[in-house]
Amino acid sequence: MKRKDINRRTFLRISAATGAGLCVNPAPKASVLAAELKTNDHAMPVRALGKTGIQIPILSMGVDRPDSQNVLKVAYQSGIYHFDSAHIYQNGRNEEQLGKFFEGKPRGSFCVSTKGMFPFPLRDNFEEDILSKLDISLKRMKLDYVDIYYTHDIRMPEKIKDDRILNVLKKIKAEGKARFVGFSSHDQNPEIIHAAVDTGVYDVGLISYNFKMKNLKENEEAIERAVKSGMGIIAMKTMAGGTEDAEGKIQINGKACLKWVWQNKNITTVIPGLTNYDHLEQCLDAAKNPEITPDETNYLAALKEKEMLYCQQCGQCKSQCPEKLPIPDIMRAYMYAYGYKHARQSKETIAGLNLDKHICSGCEVCRVSCPSGFDVGKKVAAITSVTGIPDEFLT
Ligand code: SF4
Ligand code: SF4
Numbered sequence: 001m002k003r004k005d006i007n008r009r010t011f012l013r014i015s016a017a018t019g020a021g022l023c024v025n026p027a028p029k030a031s032v033l034a035a036e037l038k039t040n041d042h043a044m045p046v047r048a049l050g051k052t053g054i055q056i057p058i059l060s061m062g063v064d065r066p067d068s069q070n071v072l073k074v075a076y077q078s079g080i081y082h083f084d085s086a087h088i089y090q091n092g093r094n095e096e097q098l099g100k101f102f103e104g105k106p107r108g109s110f111c112v113s114t115k116g117m118f119p120f121p122l123r124d125n126f127e128e129d130i131l132s133k134l135d136i137s138l139k140r141m142k143l144d145y146v147d148i149y150y151t152h153d154i155r156m157p158e159k160i161k162d163d164r165i166l167n168v169l170k171k172i173k174a175e176g177k178a179r180f181v182g183f184s185s186h187d188q189n190p191e192i193i194h195a196a197v198d199t200g201v202y203d204v205g206l207i208s209y210n211f212k213m214k215n216l217k218e219n220e221e222a223i224e225r226a227v228k229s230g231m232g233i234i235a236m237k238t239m240a241g242g243t244e245d246a247e248g249k250i251q252i253n254g255k256a257c258l259k260w261v262w263q264n265k266n267i268t269t270v271i272p273g274l275t276n277y278d279h280l281e282q283c284l285d286a287a288k289n290p291e292i293t294p295d296e297t298n299y300l301a302a303l304k305e306k307e308m309l310y311c312q313q314c315g316q317c318k319s320q321c322p323e324k325l326p327i328p329d330i331m332r333a334y335m336y337a338y339g340y341k342h343a344r345q346s347k348e349t350i351a352g353l354n355l356d357k358h359i360c361s362g363c364e365v366c367r368v369s370c371p372s373g374f375d376v377g378k379k380v381a382a383i384t385s386v387t388g389i390p391d392e393f394l395t
Contacts, residue, residue, distance in 0.1 A: 049268045054147065081109060115150040244306070
């Protein structure tokens, strides 16, 4: 089957010819442009993002470190042009980093998304809060609009359907501050995807998706329904924790993980946090040769039932814990530190949970029995101390 590939030169040529980039073209033009794309040895396949008209390579960049200016530059030169950020990442330094990077570049030559937190239940002034934070994000990035604006970290179907949230998202779109709106969710809960589809408001879903997930069938059915409805789906947590062991010592074969994700044609692109040249090179190499090999398939199959660092976010621990701790989030923070070696993100995640200083003090032995085999009490104790470490000592 002929692949629809694009490289930066082709992309910019087409952008120049049409007066705009792929990211800013309406759907009809984008479909014409897709037909023009030529196969190229140095190119990545592109896929359509639902009915948005945006076409992006299967590899995008999660911008989750403040020191990635040079990596951003090389990624862009290599044909990556969708960059994912969030208002809260690195207390804004992340978006500032992107603003510096975007300076002088044609607006149509890149595609950018950011996210805002909508604490739930909603506060009376939530709309004002969200809109002012989005203005700050735009100012940091020196932009008039983002391509995708997500309501961040959705955990409940009821939240995604809340009329006040839907109205503020519509307002953001109507005012031209975001071309498209979406939701992000770590929870692997297919009900969240179904609820988003039911609203008819969300253009894009940013969801966890990897070979380790236990409820894949239900999630894939929900993804299929979302794509059929016109929603674009972007995958995160594709590296399933970053290491193939529970101790965080053996780096996982990231190429195999990405190729596994790309087998699902309903996934438009992935946003691994590309933090160094080696990682970028590996991911680019995988994107240019995305067909998974039998060896890679076997490798992942052997890891499927093994204890790793990836928390299934199944929530079974919550009811077992007398303190009702947000254990899935704490496990995610543990994964950031020990799997992705990203201790600052771990610290931010823990700080955002507003945990009591004396958590777990009422338990002599942890009462949680985790189906993934995690020693939850030990991990909670290990990772919550990260908040006491000054940022300058963290990666
Ligand atoms: S820690 Fe275990 S029980 Fe809790 S959400 Fe993760 S996998 Fe499920
Ligand atoms: S030790 Fe385990 S059960 Fe007890 S509060 Fe901590 S996480 Fe919950």
